[in-house]
Amino acid sequence: MPGQFTDRPNRTFLDSGVLSRLSAVPLLSRRPMIGGVSGRHVSPHRGSSVEFAEYRKYVPGDDLRRLDWRVYGRTDRHYVKEYEADTNLRCCLVVDSSGSMGYGSTGITRMEYARRLAGTLGFLACRQGDAVGISCVADAIVRHLPPRRNPAHLRLVLDALEQAKPEGASRLPQVLHELAETIRQRALIVIVSDLFMDPEELASCFGHLRFRRHDVAVFHLLDPQELAFDFRRPTRFLDMEGGSPLFADPLDIADRYQQSLDTYLASLKQIVLEQGIDYHRTLLDEDYEKVLARFLVSRASGKGRR
């Protein structure tokens, strides 16, 4: 992004190569969006795009320019030809900035990974003319920028991402409820978090977002060490979100840990299936470009779903 951020050229979490390669794939919404301007996303309303939608009987007041004269000549009846309306979308990036996001055993922290994902998505959305906003949440909304189409706003979004520090406890479910009430128009809600919370609470807030007809996408960031839990020695585990430390012999509790983790992941999978959430389990040792490419391609193939 050398051209856009000339005064702050060093966005370490953005890679121009990645951005250029991913620009080839549009960021599409899986659900109709109601935007203020024309864009690349499906709208629930009829508009003036090139894609035919349907014929409708003329009623007084309709624009005579939309009257299909050929049909009138054949049938002696007045029909109005309607086209799909393409509009823009509001992309709300919800980035978990609680203390647990600071964990990373593969040389990159979860927060850093989240920056890369959210920053790249924000740039891609902005580039195709969509509004981008960001909410950094921990025990409350730490930083909130509503979606704007202004490219200068993207700079603020990226600044917010850069300045976000992983600290404090996580109250993501409460924040998501709050966002569901706050964002009035339909939007693409992209959640980047470790989701270390009760699946039932997540189910509740996902349901709330879906009720508001938002398109919800979730990047579930997990560290390989959290899945493997291959500690050998007795360990004192310090809670990164400020809780009490816990002393345990990993050999003793490894099996229960795995059992608990498996149960949690199974519950989460069930919830995202039921709620129609675009869920992506992401390991920190994966290349974020591939993760985003998979995300964009999957959404592009699902275009037109209403």
Next chain:
Amino acid sequence: MTFLQPWLLLTLPLVALPVIIHLINQQRFQSVEWAAMMFLLSAKALSRGYSRLRQWLIMLLRMLAVAAVILAVSRPLSQGWLAAAGGDRSATSIVLLDRSPSMSQASGAGGESKLMTARRQVAAALETLGASRVVLIDSVSCTPQELVSPREIEHVLQAEPAAAAADLPLLLQAACDQIGATKSAAGTIWICSDQRANDWKVSDAAWPAIRETLAKMPQSVRLTLLAYTEPSDDNLAVRVTQAVLEPRGKTWELLLDIAIRRQAEAGPGTGRVPVQIELGPARSTVEVELTGRETVLARHAIPIDAAAAQANGWGRVSIPADNNPADNDFYFAFGTPPVRRTLVVMEDSQVASRAASDAEQQATRTLALIAGIPPDKRLQAKVETVTAESLAAMPLDDVAVILWQAALPEADAAGAVSRFVSRGGQMIFLPPESPSSMAFNGIAWETWEEHSPPLRPVSWRADEGLLAATLTGAALPVGDLEIRRTCGIAGEGTPLAVLPDGRPLLVRAASDRGGVYILATTPALRDSDLAANGVVLYAVVQRAIDAGLAAVGNARQADAGENVIGTTAARQRGRSSAAGQEEWRHIAGPVAASTEAGFHAGVYASQGRLLAVNRPAAEDAAEVVADAQVESLFQGLTFNRFQQKAGGLGSIVEEVWRLFLIAVVVALVLEGLLCLPRRLSDRLSPKSSDRPPQKFPAAQRAREAAA
């Protein structure tokens, strides 16, 4: 439990090693910043139940494994209390070995005998226990013999089977003396016996003294009985109860009474047993139909060459091999019957009064008359009447019976009579007219008492002794006797006939050999009708003569262990006598050590006389002392009894470290199974995957806190 290396038990605190390692590991923890605390908290909550128990079990198994290793290297011994009985290496281990014929019984034909088993087991046990000093006292010599090593018990001649019965009181007395003499810190007495009643002599007066001696010993003395009481119902024992040479026309016949006894109390006496009779080079076999527990082949006649009959001879009776080879053979000796020489001793005429002299002479004449009539006309009898004073100077070697109707012997006469009795002679004392207070062999005369009306004996021993029933089973007419006057008898003795007022009529005094009988009346008419009703007196005198002849004939039967042959063993047992100083030569039977000649079955010869030595008759009786009775014999002592079996392959004391090694392996395997990862366990047990989804207590608590 006892250990051969008990000092290694000092390392038992190493059992705490797993706990210490666990604690050290707890201290060597690392601190890690962790994000997924909710799963850790959930895992911790899950691990409070079974997992905690599993951890404890793993710790316990590790400790058990360490303990088992320590115990194994400490070389534990099985049967701890027995091992404790012999575990003190500094203690003197005294082995009392019953070598009686009944100990030759095996568990099956050709199997290992009780004696062999006992020797092997004791040797192995003492070797395992590491006994430093082992002393063997066998039932033949009753003399302590120190062994170089415990294994020597299996090889020494003094542990081989013998034909003589054992004397447990004598063995124990020797053991007491040995412990007292060695002054060792502790003593362990191992008794190897089959607990036969005739060997244990439970009524022996020595038992209380032995018990008291052992209890008062300053050393700690432990007794361990290895009891081989297993009966053998199929075992048969053969015995020749009588071997008599009788003329038949111009030839002679050897008449044998052969008894075959079955050990089993009950059971059908079926089957025929071939009995082989060896007589010099000639062998003959006669089949005997078994009926009941004991079958007697009476007066089995074997023709004898006339020339051979002029001398004496010997033979052997055998039955087929069975569980006990020691009672399958019986040796017998026979010869022309000797002159039945009897001495009638009367009161010195200078001392006796005139009136008394008539009555005594009447009784003396009656006695001489009865003794002079042999039961068979072909037998020769010789009766001499002598005074008590002249007896000491007379040769008594060929005298069978002395009928003594005078004051009890004293001084030289008493010595001559004692020697006579100890070589097997029979004495019958009759009361003098003027009894004195002098005693002989614990017996003394009291005063005369008249009975009017005359008394008749009310009870008498018809099963054995001089008043026993006849061979046909008919009882002697003892109850028909009229006793008008009796002289009281003072002292200990066994009454053979008793009057209605409880006074004994005939008493047998105690004696090692021979027989000493005391008759409370005389055959004089004023005293009794013994002369008029002469059957009883005749039977008594003739039976006494028969018994006395057994010691003076040129062919004799003797029980093994009697003091007939003056062997070293006999002298050591204190049973040697003047008569036993002859030099006997072994001519038949199994070869044994010359020092134990009289204790093994066989035939011996000396100066033209033959002596057939066999096991005592009591050895054929399978009577066993009850366990409770044995316990009572050692009451108040540290006594353990072990029931063993002939041919038993197991040892009495065994090292059981293998069991502990197995315990180590089992503990480690179990520990490994418990340490398996949970997922593998889940795969092994499909039910565990059906668990309902778990709640997340940490998230729940956070939600509650937010609410």
